Amino acid sequence: MSEELGYPVSEATLDAYASEAKESHKISLERFIALIMATECHDLLGFVAGFFDHVVVPERYGSLIELHLIEEHEREVQRRKQAIEAKWKAGR
Secondary structure: OHHHHOOOOOHHHHHHHHOOOOOOOOOOHHHHHHHHHHHOOOHHHHHHHHOOOOOOOOHHHHHHHHHHHHHHHHHHHHHHHHHHHHHHHHOO
């Protein structure tokens, strides 16, 4: 972390971040990012996303997810179109 941040982060500080008993010792976002970079523990990103009912996935899956969302939207538009057509035909 010290290397990533460009200033020293002591072992005692890291221990305090990890300790559940030290509630007053909160890690800053800058240091949290450096921790993830230093440990390569990308699962920690999910810790934050989970508070917002989201997940974190590797970027390489972004297009696949976007495609799925577009297909869901297309199905919803088709359902709405069919409902409107049925309503129109019933009212003639």
